[in-house]
Amino acid sequence: MAENNGGAKPVESFEQSLDELEKLVNELEAGDLSLERSIELFERGMGLSEVCRKQLQEAETRVEMLIRKEGKMAAEPFAPETSDKA
Numbered sequence: 001m002a003e004n005n006g007g008a009k010p011v012e013s014f015e016q017s018l019d020e021l022e023k024l025v026n027e028l029e030a031g032d033l034s035l036e037r038s039i040e041l042f043e044r045g046m047g048l049s050e051v052c053r054k055q056l057q058e059a060e061t062r063v064e065m066l067i068r069k070e071g072k073m074a075a076e077p078f079a080p081e082t083s084d085k086a
């Protein structure tokens with residue numbers, strides 16, 4: 001495997017990105033950080049958020065491609081059932 005990729009960080013899995021994003025949010029919410037550290041965490045979080053958004057968009061596209069009706073591709077919105085009725 002090529003480890004030297006021009007200094008670019010390897011693409012993380014959706015789960016890894018989401019886990020790291022959750023840890024960043026928890027650290028930011030805990031407070032007691034310097035302004036510089038808060039900005040660093042925020043920047044990293046925004047990057048992770050974009051990675052997750054793109055991966056979800058790609059997954060949605062793949063799912064839509066798998067849905068077929070009457071021999072034609074037909075996109076259907078994905079609406080997961082939620083138990084939160086707040």
